[in-house]
Structures are given as C-alpha cells and as structure tokens.
Amino acid sequence: MMLQTDIAVIGAGPAGANAALAAARQGFSVMLLDEQPLPGGQVWRAKSTAILDAPATPEGDAGDRLRQSVKRSSVTYAGDARVWQIEPVEGAWQLHMLKGGRTAPLRARALVIATGAREFVQPVPGWTTPGVLGLAGATALFKQELALPGKRIIVSGTGPLVFYVAAEIRRLGGEVAAVVTPNSQGDWLRVLPAMLPRPDLLMRGARWIADLMASGVPIHWRHAVTRVEGGSRVRGVGFRKLAPDWSPIGTSQGLEGDSLCLGNGLIPAVEAAQLAGVALAYHPELGGWVPRHDEDGATDVPGVFICGDSAGIRGAAAAEIHGRLAGLCAAQHLGADTRKERKQLRPIHARAARFGTTMTALSIPRAGLAQLTTEETVICRCESLTRSAIAAEIAGGARSSNAVKSGLRAGMGACGGKFCQTTVARMIAAADGRAEADVPPPTPRPPLRPVPVSVLAGDFEYSDLPIPKPAPL
Template sequence: MGPILNKQKKTDTNFLSFSFDGSEITCQSGVSIGAALTAADHFGLRKTPLGDRRGIFCGMGVCQECRVIVDGEHSVRACMTPARSSSTVLTGDTHISDGPTELPVVDIESVEIVTPDLLVVGAGPAGAIAASIAAEAGLDVSILDERHSIGGQYYKQPASPNLMPESLTTDKQFSGGRRLIKRLMKSGASVQTGVQIWGAFTPNELAVYDGVKHKIFRAKKTIVATGAYERGLPVSGWTLPGVMTTGAAQALLRSYGILPGQRILVAGNGPLNLQAALELSEAGAEVIGVAELGEKPGVAALFSSGLKMGLNSPRLAFNGLRYLLSLKKLGVPIFYGHRLESIEKKSTGLKVRIVPTQHGSLSSEYSWDVDTVCMGYGFQPSNEILRSLGCSHAYDENRGHLVTNRNYDCETSVPGIYAIGDCTGLRGAPSALLEGVIASISVLKSMDKRVSFSLMIENVIAVIARYQHKVFQSALWKLFDARRYHFEFATSDTIVCRCENVNLGDIEQLLDNCAGSIGYLKRQTRLGMGPCQGRYCAPVAAAMIAKHYQTPIDEFSFFAPQVPLKPIRIADIVSGKKT
C-alpha cells in the first residue's frame, strides 16, 4: 500500500520512525498514527473486550474505533494524533488511563473566562468564512476547532506540502481551501485548533480544554459550524478492520497521500462516493466498482435534473458529469440499485458481497476479495452543542436526521446563537460557505457594527446563491433517489452499537417492553454508553422503535446530549494540566 507520491528516500530528515506492537513503522513527518499504520498494512488498531479487532472507521475522531496506547497513554485516537519519532504505540484496549492519585483543589474563580464578541465553533468552510468576515469588520472573534488543522473535511489540506498526491495537484478544493485559510489567518481572529469543547450550557456558555488548561467561553454571540459525520449502515461485517467511511478514505488520501488499500469497493448513496472512487482510482488504487443504492436514473430524470443543476450551478454540474465520464474511462463500473450484503474477514483481506436493493430484482449479485470497503450512506449532523444549548430541531424523514430550526439569517430558536453549514442539516460545502457569509453579516448588524456596501452586496449575492444551491441539491438528489435505510440489512447478530457490542437481536428482544423509550434500551443493554456516545447506534435504535410502535421520530427520540460531549479525562478538567 504505502504513500502514493513520496519520492523522497527514507533516509531524508522528513521521515520518522516509531514502533507499533514491537514492529518499526517509518513515515513522513506530519502523518497521523492511523495513516502511518494503514500505509504499513496494520488495519486492526484496538481490541474489544470480546477480542475482536477494530480499526479506522470515520477517520475524523467521532467513532473512537482507532484508539491506541501511545507511550503509556490509553485511548489516543490514531486518526487525530500525529506520529512522533521514537514513540511506542500499542494496540488499544478498554483500559482508561490512570489519572493522578491526588487532585488539586480548584478555585472556580481561577478558571479563565473568555468573553469575545463572537465565538465560532468549527473551522471548516462555514466557520472559517464567518470568522473572517466578522474579524475583518472589527469584532473580537475566537474560532475553535477540534482538529489540529483548519479547513474541515471539505477543505482539508495535506499535512505537509510533500504529501500532496500527484493526481490532486490541480485540485480546486485544495486551492480554495488555501485561499480561505489564508484569509482567516490574516483576519485578526483568534484561531485555536486542537481544542476540545466538552460542555455546552445555557444560555451561551462553552467549556473548553485546550490540552493545557480549562477555559470557559461566554461570547456575546455564537456561531456553531460543527459540520457532520458519515452514517454507517449496519450490515454483517461492518465493524471489521478495513471497512471505513468514504470520508475516511478521502482523508487518508488528501491529507497524507496514502491509499486505504489497493483493491477497494465503494458502496453507498450519493455523489461523494463517485468523487472518492475517482480520486482513489486516479491515485493508483484498483477500485472494483461503486455500489450505488439508488436505481439508475432514466432519460427524463437525467434531462430534468441535469437542466436544473446546470442552470443553478454549472460548475458543480460539470464536476458531476466529469466524475461519471472519468470513471467510465478508467473502467470503474457503477452497480446501480445495489447494496452491501455482507463483509467477511479472510487471511488476505476482506470478502465483500453486494446484492440488488430491491427484492425480486433481475440484477446480479457480486462478490470480490478486497483490501478495503468504503461505505457512504449519507450523513448525520454534529448538533450536540446546539441541542445542549436548547436550540430546537425537527426530524426530516427524507434525510433521516434532525434539522436545526433557524430563521433566514441562520439564527436558531435561542437568540444570539447561530447555526450554519452541515451541522444544521446537509446541503454541502458550497451552501455552508454562503451561510457563513449570511450569519456573520447578521451578527455584525445585531451588534450595531457598520456593514460596508461591499458586504451588503455580498450578502445579497449569498442569499440568492443559497437558494440556487438548494434547487441544485434538490435536483441532484432526485438522480440518487433511494429509500433511507437504518437497520433493514442487518441480521440478528449484526452489531448495532459498535462501542458496546450490542447487536440487533439484543435490541429486538426488548422492543415490546421499552414503551417507545430509547433510554430503556440504553439501561438494559448499554446501547450508546460507549466512547462515541450513541452517534452511530442512536439513529438505528430510534428507527427500530418508530417502526415497532408506528410512531414518528422527533428530536426527543434520540439520546439527550450529555456532558462531556466527547470523552475527556476528569483529571484534565480538574487539574487543567495534561498528566
């Protein structure tokens, strides 16, 4: 497998070495532990209490599946942590790092309180443009991000310049991201990366740990732009090492110049899978095919949707056409109306099987031996901060997730709190950028800041463009129209809760007695009690309850967000120092 473009010899100073379970791993500086281990064919990074291996799944620190032990520290996310020279990395286990035996008495008055005019949470496309505009207009702006780099999933940059894949040297996502990052860094905003927001409290207070100390942010206005993460679809074998989201595969390629495998199947629903398949193919992988959940669109649908897409966003429409034509030229087949059926572990990798989505279909079944399976069945908004702050949500049956209730300026039901981009419901990066413009200008107006004529024009353009993009997205998804599945392809022994190894049968046995309560299932099975805190299993369990009781899903069908919002050691919060 290994790096794709790296022409340098391993004796160069930009290479480093560390050990993994006693084996020496060599990689370039800037590469994450997870990427380095993937390049070295180490897919299984931790063991469950049952002894099963798990590896990178989401690639963005949400699923917590790639937790390893680094120099004695447990539960280190390999996908989020840069490799360090001479460090000792071991397969992760269920042990939690020991904290200090004596904790200091903390005076609450000593905790640093930060009170910017505007706090932006998330430095992806939406957050970065919003912070830039507000800071350029004279506001005191702080922007926080959990990642160590700016850009989010869409505008993620190579960890270092020499990790740029040759096949992506002219990529417009990279160049657009560079321009936006440069603007943010010059805007005067206080940019803080690698921080963890572990609590959100009404009316507008965020608790943050920056790796050194604990802080409380009490901003006059807050813009939440925390993005989204990819949905998993429970099927037999989806927890095996080598099965990952499409976004995780893209992150390995785009950030580190590393292929997630040599023989790859991409499966799911939507255009992101086509883009990923093309990028992986052009980078040198053998992409067996793309299993698209939706049926192949007919001529009438292609003409109708194609016309609307071309009129409202010609560039994006052209990109979509390019993906299809390029995949055809490269000989990568698209299996329309097919889904993942099962994934099995073999001595040489994985055996994956796809079948027609519709029962009774005359289409064929297929199976292959592969290194990697990439699945992309849609997204879930990262809305736990918004929900913790009391912002109201509604459930969108078609998209299968909660949507944040907002006004036309992107302000939520809680005054002074704005929500933009994919954390509110999925519209993609172009729409997120436009919402960043709209929300930041609204904040300026609400704080009686002068809005220049050029900004007013930019706001008008953004409002119009956002509407056009909405029309584009509506037309696009008619071409990828497919039923929203949750648990329908799982068998009784298929794991639903990845963290606590709760399978479908465990949940089904309790449905009659749960009285429609997801909390009951949690208490009886530990569903949602693991490190990912129900981000993957809660939508599945909510859908199972809704079907069993024939009740609609709403914002109360899911687990209530809890403090901490993501796992953090109590010792880090209390002592304010990393031990």
C-alpha cells in the first residue's frame, strides 16, 4: 500500500525533527523517518529501554525534550525505517523504505533530507582490530547502552569530541589510559575568542580537561596513534609526535590498553541528496562535499531541502535552527507564507553556525596525517583492500572514485564506501597533484542502505517462474 504525506523528512536528529515540527505547525501532514526506534539522532540518541534509570546529561535532557515535542505534535514518526531509494514520480517524491521486514513506498510532495554525518578515521596499521571504535561510535554506545568498550581505554582523535569521549568514559566508571590528540594547546587557544559567545560549552570543555589532568590522565598534545597492537583484541597502541602539518616525527612510544576510541572528524552524509539529484560543492570548512543549498536549506532541485550536518558540519545548536528553516522553507514550497519567521531565524542560525564551524576546524585532518597509513594498511574494510592495492589501481589509470570502485569494488560493500571513500579520494588527488575538490564522490546507487534480496523479491516464488521443460534428448 502506498503511503502519502505532504512532507517527508529523512533523519530524526536535531535538524530533521525540528524540520518536521516546523512544517507540521504550518498545517501540513509530515512523516518523519529514521532508522532508530525513537527520535534524537546520534547527538541526542535515546537510551535503551532496558535502562530504567540513569543520571541526567545535557544530551539526554535535550533528546527527551525533542522526543516529547514530536510525540505531542501532529508529526507521524516512523522509527526503525531504513530509506533505501529516492526517486521523482509525477511531480512528487517517492521513497522506498524497509520497515517491519517489508519494503514500503511513501509518496511526498516535498522532501527534507537530514541524514547527518559519518565519521572519518585515518586508517593506521591495526585499526580493524576488535576493540577499536570510532569516537562517534563510542558516544552512541555510551548514550544508548551506558556501556564501555573495555576497562582501560585509549582515546585518540581531533577536536572537542576526543575530550567528550574521555570524560564520558570516566563518568561511566571506566579508566582512560591516555588522550592522544593531533591538536596542540595553541590550536585551542587560537579558537578561544570564537568560543566566548557560548560560555556554557566553553566551561563544560574546560571541566573535561581539568578533570582529566587532576586525575593524572596523560594528554599527549600534537601526537597521533600510528599503529594498534594486538591480534584478536587490542593490547595497546604506538603513537608519535606530529609536525605542524600533522606528519609523524620523532620516535614511537607505546601505551597499554584493551580498547581504543579513534576519530578524525565528521563528513556530511550526502548520498541521499545525491540520489535525489542535488548537486554537490566542496567546502573543506564544512567537512568536505556538501549539497548545494541556500541559507534556508533550499536546493537546486524543486521540492528538495537539506539541513543539519548533511548540509555541512556546523554543530548541534546550528542544526536545530537550520532544521526549522528547512521545514519552514518546505512549507513555503507547498503554499504557506513563512518568510517572516525565516527572516527572524537566519541571524540566530548564523551565530550558532560560526561557533560550530570553529569546532569543525579543529577536527579537520591536516595533510600530514595521511602518512600514518602504510602500504599494507587496510583502507576498504569490506573488501580487505590495502593502500598498496588501491595505489596500484590508481597508477594503472583509475583517476576517479568511480574508476577505483569499478576496478576493485572499493565502496561496494555493506558500508557503501563510508569507511574508505574519503581516503581513496585523497589518494587519487595526491597521486595526480590535484586538489581534493577535483575528485568528487562516486555516483550514488540504490540501495542507500543494505536491503535483503528476499524483501525486494516480495511474494515472489521461484516455482512460479514459467520455465519450459527440457527438450527431449
């Protein structure tokens, strides 16, 4: 059965949920879709229903308020829904989603895409060892399950997330073996003026670092993990000092630990926007490739709007407001007059975005970090492709992400290229002496997410095929 709605919103994080709420307040029917059971997204992820009680956190409180707002509104929330195809049909947008073990079509007059971001991890030897988690993946574990990946945990990465993860490990009763960050103390001092408009966040971050220092947790500024030790599990890491461009220098040192949280910033998740036909532009200050959009989230494709981290990494506070702008813009597309409200929101969003992009700048890897990936380091986890294999393909003439994907299947596994795509593009750019902006992402293909073939087949039975009997001998 075909579902119908005025506006479909993909992604129920701070941006998507606020877009849905803003559009619904204009009197339109809105369906909010997300793979998680409850709204909140990665930033405000809901706790598991198995957890009866837990200490309050700012993220948990914000998520609870958002979930209550969605529950009290006219928005229809479809949780555990995996959107795998987007296509224009008769002046509307048709989405195909996997829900309840079946694929269901949904037709909407307008579409808001708020698919968030994916994490980038610079591959190092041993990064696929069990016990290595992304920084963002670790936060999901903390928020949803209140669980830790190990007992003695090494935390390494860029930007403020590395200190948030370390602080959460300690709050949940774990031991932080050390914090290893490519950022220097000078990097943080330089962005201090931009942080002053948010003294609440500034003080929160200061408390994280002060607690680590008071507890005797080593903080290795301008260092990076260069290898992970262990076979079936993490036993420790090697790390080295970095030059200003973040290339490794000096001698290797070691740390013991049974798990590692590792991350190097966020990258907008643009695949859904690409599938809807939205053109991309390269903005390194926003995390890389982002869909072309105006300040209210309108794209160059009529009826398609983009907001939040999928439109550029500007932080959760900016994502909330950007979501409201996009929802109001979608409502305007369908006939409402939302110009006055959007005019009031734009300067508020601009202020929040300035703070968010300052934090993003701390997380963006510098060129030298690529030297941490050795020739035998696995880059494409799904196909077990090493740097040397991908380099050979590039040397053989593969000068685009599509060409490497076609030749080696890099990006054709279950993750759809989310782990390897950025590293492959940077290798192509470096080999040709080109800028990363000259190497666009691969052409998107459905399904956006893995879908069982049995679900796509529906009620198909092999025995129903009209197969003629073999000819007599």
